[in-house]
Amino acid sequence: MRVQALGCYGGEAYDCQLTSLLVDGKLLLDAGSVTTTLSLDTQATVDHVLISHIHLNHVAGLALLAENLLGVRSRPIEVWSIPPVINQLKTHLFNGILWPDFSVLPSPLRPIVSFHELLEGRPHQIGEYEVTAVGVHHTVEAAGYVISDGASSILYQGDSGPTTELWRLANRTAKLDALIVEASFPNRLGDHAVRTGHLTPELLRAELTKLRVQTSVYAQHMKPQYISEIVEELTALSDLPVSPLDQGKTYHFGTP
Template identity: 35%
Template sequence: MKLRVLGCSGAEMPGHRQTAFLINDNMLLDAGTAASVLDENAQQQLKHIFITHAHLDHVNSVPALVDNLMLSRSPSSIKVYGLKAVLETIRLHLLNDKVWPDFTKIHNHNTETPVMAYVEIEENTWMDIDKVRIKAVPVEHSIPAAGFLLEEDGRVLLYSGDTGPTESIWNAASQIHTAIVEVSFPSRMNDMAFKTGHLTPSLLMLELAKMPMPPERLFISHIKPQYQDEVIDELLAMKMSGLTIIKEDEVYEI
């Protein structure tokens, strides 16, 4: 499984893009950033967008992506996947024919195919997308949210999405090869992390202890740029094995 980091920051500013991970060229995990990073050809290869939750920093690029697809010379369409509550929020508050058109009602030129379709996913249920199996596991955030587990060729990737202290996702697979876990704030802001449904380095340690086996590689994402140096210093001081502070534009083989 190939993972390209389009954006992995907890906020948007120069040098910091919002969350989006490209899997095998045709699947996105979250779409906080995509249309301004991928070229036209790469955007047309996208077929599946899995959304962890409806916060803007994870769906920001969906409107631009579907608009680009509609205007592209070779007609293509895209599916947007999420838990029922997540899709409902996108439908009602983003692609609602007011903020932006409802692209499920707009067809590619000369075709019967809508530009996009919603696919509601059941929590804790594997589904097959080409060679990748994927399942959503609910996590604890300020709005309904899930993380994802992906498996290809026996290799398992866990992506937490945005979460505070949570339970079931850490046991959702017997072994996890790579875990992308959010850490938004430094540990001195644990109160803020609890209130907003995020993690800090010290909370992350407690979460990792819930896993049956530690992941081979631990990728950290969603650090707030305002606290980036402090969070990274704390994480490095903890000497966790396999720790990587992932970077935008990097490609990793899972």
């Protein structure tokens, strides 16, 4: 499995792209920066998008991706998430007011976007991947995912404060090669992180004690104004080491 870190930050600034990961050039995990990091030709190869939640820094690129591919693709981009998130995308983003409803454009029979619901805790086949979604703790309904191609699996947390079901899913996942987790704020803002459904390095360390598997751990969604502080605190973690996700880098998991 090849995972390209298009953007790995929770805010946008110079050299900081919003959260978006591309798996094997086909499957997008959140869509904050897809249109600012990929060429138009490469955007057209994306078949599926997993959205963790409705917040703008995770879906802004999805709106622009739909517009970019209008008249370019013959098949719709399939957008997947848990039912509340799908409903929010239709109601608040692709609603014909904030943005055109590309689920009926250029025509209802040949839309550029189609929406698909994932039931929590059940594996679903999305292209060549088996995907399982579970709810995580955030200020709006949100999901984390385990994605498997049969040879390897990765866990993508999205935005989440302290949670439970995601780690239970991790513990029963075979061939779990990597966790891509969040660390949005430095430790001194722990109270704010908890109120807003996020993690600090200290809170992340406590979350990782719920794991019963050994695997690589990568942190993303750092807020740009706190990057150096968060990275320093991540290096001080004991037990499982946590590496900051490197924007622009392509990671290879499982058998090459």
